[in-house]
Amino acid sequence: AQSVTQPDIHITVSEGASLELRCNYSYGATPYLFWYVQSPGQGLQLLLKYFSGDTLVQGIKGFEAEFKRSQSSFNLRKPSVHWSDAAEYFCAVGRYSGGGADGLTFGKGTHLIIQP
C-alpha cells in the first residue's frame, strides 16, 4: 500500500528565508505526487503536482518541488517565504486499487510558522 511520510510536524522559518518541506513516499511504481496547502479555516489548494517528465516541478505562489526516485522523496521548496505562507502543507501520492485508480494518500502535514 502507498504511504507518505512528512517527517516534520512543525517548521519555523523567518520571513525572507528559504524553505524546504520534506516528503517521502512508499510506492512500487512511478507515483503521482502532489503538494497541497491549507490556510487556517480554509480548504485545500493544489500547489503543484508531478506525473512524469521533468523532475523539477514549478507550482503556484513561487513554490517548486523535486522528485527524486532514488530517495523516494518529493520535497517542496521556496527561495524566500512570506508571512502569508504560514499554513499547513500536505504531501500526497496517488493511490491505486485493483480495479483502477483514484484517491490520494496524504501525509499528516507540516505546520509552517513564519517569524517576522
Add this chain to the structure above:
Amino acid sequence: EAQVTQNPRYLITVTGKKLTVTCSQNMNHEYMSWYRQDPGLGLRQIYYSMNVEVTDKGDVPEGYKVSRKEKRNFPLILESPSPNQTSLYFCASSSSVSSGREFGPGTRLTVL
C-alpha cells in the same frame, strides 16, 4: 466559476440521527471522493467514485455510505452517526487520476 460545493458547512447533531452531506461539482469531473481530516492524522479517504454508479471504499469507510447517481453529485451519508465521526469532511473532484483534485470548502461535523 468552477467549484466544488458542500452543504452544510457546519452541522451539530446527536448520535444515531441520520444525516447527509451533499457535494456537487460543476466541472464535469468523473472522479469524486470524500476525505475526513482529524488533528494529527491528516486527511484520510472515506470513499471514492470513478464515474456514475461506480464507487469504492477508501481507507476509513466504516459508518459511511455514498451514492453516485449523477455525475455532478456525490453525497456522503451517515446512517447512524457516532461521536467518533466528529471531524472535518472534504469532498474533492478531478478530471483524471493524474489531475490535481479540486477540494470543496469542508463540512465541520460534530456528533454529540
